[in-house]
Amino acid sequence: MYIPIEHENIPLVVIDNFLPRDYISKLYEDFIKLKPHFGIPHWGGSYNGNAYNSDEPLSPLCTGQDIWIPFNKENDEKNKDLGHYISNLYKYIFHQGVFEYLTNTKSDQLNAYSKYRYLYKYHIINYGDGGYYNWHKDVEVSGMTWDGVEVNKQNAFTFALTLVKDPSVMKGGEQYFMYKNHTYKLPLTNNQLTIFPSSVFHACSEITAPKDLEWENKRFNIQAWLCHA
Numbered sequence: 001m002y003i004p005i006e007h008e009n010i011p012l013v014v015i016d017n018f019l020p021r022d023y024i025s026k027l028y029e030d031f032i033k034l035k036p037h038f039g040i041p042h043w044g045g046s047y048n049g050n051a052y053n054s055d056e057p058l059s060p061l062c063t064g065q066d067i068w069i070p071f072n073k074e075n076d077e078k079n080k081d082l083g084h085y086i087s088n089l090y091k092y093i094f095h096q097g098v099f100e101y102l103t104n105t106k107s108d109q110l111n112a113y114s115k116y117r118y119l120y121k122y123h124i125i126n127y128g129d130g131g132y133y134n135w136h137k138d139v140e141v142s143g144m145t146w147d148g149v150e151v152n153k154q155n156a157f158t159f160a161l162t163l164v165k166d167p168s169v170m171k172g173g174e175q176y177f178m179y180k181n182h183t184y185k186l187p188l189t190n191n192q193l194t195i196f197p198s199s200v201f202h203a204c205s206e207i208t209a210p211k212d213l214e215w216e217n218k219r220f221n222i223q224a225w226l227c228h229a
Contacts (some may be wrong), residue, residue: 030085
């Protein structure tokens, strides 16, 4: 059973041992089905006038391989590869126990009020040797939701789940958070969910791992959001 912990200086909640072990095993089976659809990570947007090209193989934002699911209408045939466990992950991420904790946090910035709506869309990233993501904040997300609705929404809260079968086979991969004059580092941990306002800058340090490490043994990060209504 997981125990949420609120950080003292940064609006951040950390939950270790988030998913049941059996669910994780089934989730990896779903990852394998989706493997052919992973490709160059598509992070775009701009900051202070600096535009980022999401198709750059070596991006100043991140490296690795990713998918955004569900797939858009132009790629609807790929949605047949979405397994039961990845499709129902929201029942854990947006669980009543999580939201009960978020309604009673010390920081008002962590209160997930009902005015925010669930956006049933996930960003899944696979990081191996040399993988990282640079400092950024989650401004907005667009595309088709699990409800089949095309949206373009401003993010309110980010939910980021880290999965890695064996953290001992790699170095790096730590999560970093930056808020005002505080920075905080979380060591690479399997089955860890972090929750924070999407305006909080966050990053992941570069990974060093065997170049022949099997794809399913690399670091997975799954992100979901609460968005402004």
